[in-house]
Amino acid sequence: MARNWIPLRQVEGTASRQAHVRLPEGTYEREISKEGFFGPSAQFHHRHKPTDWVEFDGAIRPRAFDMNKLATATGNPWTSELVMSNPHIQMRVWKLDRAMSDLARNSDGDQILFVHEGEGALYCDYGHLDYRDGDYLVIPRGTMWRLEPAKPTMILMIEATNDHFTLPDKGLVGRHAIFDPAMLDAPVIDDAFRAQQDERPWKVSVKRRNQLSTVTYPFNPLDAVGWHGDLSVVRINWRDLRPLMSHRFHLPPSAHSTFVTGRFVVCTFVPRPLESDPEALRLPFFHNNDDFEEVIFYHRGSFFSRDNIHPGMMTVHPSGFTHGPHPKAFNAATKGGKTETDEVAVMIDTRDAVDIAAMPAGVEFEGYVKSWRAPDLKQAAE
Structure with a gap:
């Protein structure tokens, strides 16, 4: 609903007329x-x-809080350390020092993985995407995924519970400000992605309403041969901002x-x-x-x-x-x-x-x- 704020622009006493500029001396x-x-x-x-x-x-x-002292390594992101939450957000700190043996799926909301330390590969429904320190990995709700670290990895996980991550309205500065949407990288179906497809049993750990379910397949369900559309995992690094x-x-x-x-x-x-x-x-x-x-x-x-x-x-x-x-x-x-x-x-x-x-x-x-x-x-x- 549009807000009709009470109209007022007052200057009283000793004050600067421009916010954050030319402060009165000693104030x-x-x-x-x-x-x-x-x-x-x-x-x-x-x-x-x-x-x-x-x-x-x-x-x-x-x-x-010093998150370095909190996190212990676990192969399942949903068992990582919960830091804080409310009905609309969950924040966790996750350490991973070896390849995930199972796949993960968040059915509670979109997920951001901010890579604080480490590097490696993300495999998901959409294909293969490498990651490094400083990356944001934005994972749409319902996506199956897993990480294979090349170096021990520490991640800040941010969940938009029952919601979506979108880009901000950049207003007068235009859609290319801060970062051009062309800077967003998406996974690709490449040789590395095809190589990880196999016929052995795989489990998917699904989080829904903060409860875990396990779905077992007799093959790797990351077996897509192609896809098209305008929804995907995306990556952007702070260095690109x-x-x-x-x-x-x-x-x-x-x-x-x-x-x-x-x-x-x-x-x-x-x-x-x-x-x-x-x-x-x-x-x-x-x-x-x-x-x-x-x-x-x-x-x-x-x-x-x-x-x-x-x-x-x-x-x-x-x-x-x-x-x-x-x-x-x-x-x-x-x-x-x-x-x-x-x-x-x-x-x-x-x-x-x-x-x-x-x-x-x-x-x-x-x-x-x-x-x-x-x-x-x-x-x-x-």
Whole structure:
């Protein structure tokens, strides 16, 4: 349903007329908005950083987890470690160190496999497709598939439960922005695909309503000799993305949307030049994202708005609290020096709250909520 937002454009007190630019001296900007970064918004200018809290207790505290410590190798993706979920999404971390002995099929929704580490081959209904670190593999609901790693593989699995992954509306910048659809690779029926077809028994592990069924065939059911249509597994690597940039204005995370569903979006942060206009912010602004939960998986590089975060970690920022860059990152960005970012991360913004699975001891970084404290506030709290 189209929204008829209450019309208003007000400037009150000491404020910048342009969001994220020319902040009044000695102030810190905080944004609240509707529909993530797509709807109406207001920018406040504060004398103190909105994240300079001394204590933070309760369910909406930000959390961080080291996924490297969580995942253990398993040959079945549906028995991999569940990280978080709600009725519209499941996120798992899966480690695979040998070829899958069975096929997998997700009957609950479309699946993204983001390859954090490793390389190898994907075999599916549509044919054969190689993968490497940094690949997104988008697998339509109902597809049979399996992986053969050439190197130990670690994957972030994102399920669009009862939904589909589509491309975002790129609006004024056109359909070739961020990546040209021609950059999407599809599997091929090649010699490698034909070579894996055999007449021995194969099992298919089918997930439906989070329950597993096993279908046994006396042959490999990946036995297609051809196909045609406009539905397929597709692959794209973060290295193929060409991010939207503005040297005079810091763009919100939504500008980096890569895939969308009805209830969440998947964004990709890749290296890009920093804003060069001295009046523009050069890092994420403090904001309330009250309509979405924010989950970020850190793939590689130096994460310019975060401290004490390394590749393989995941952070969760629940709806309902103000957040933004850590003090060390804020100081580094405002003092200049760096001219471009050096990070690759996957952000999942979900409209519905996520339930975080129980984690083994040592996986959660308990000090994450305290990492926003300024040095003088840390001393005051201690």
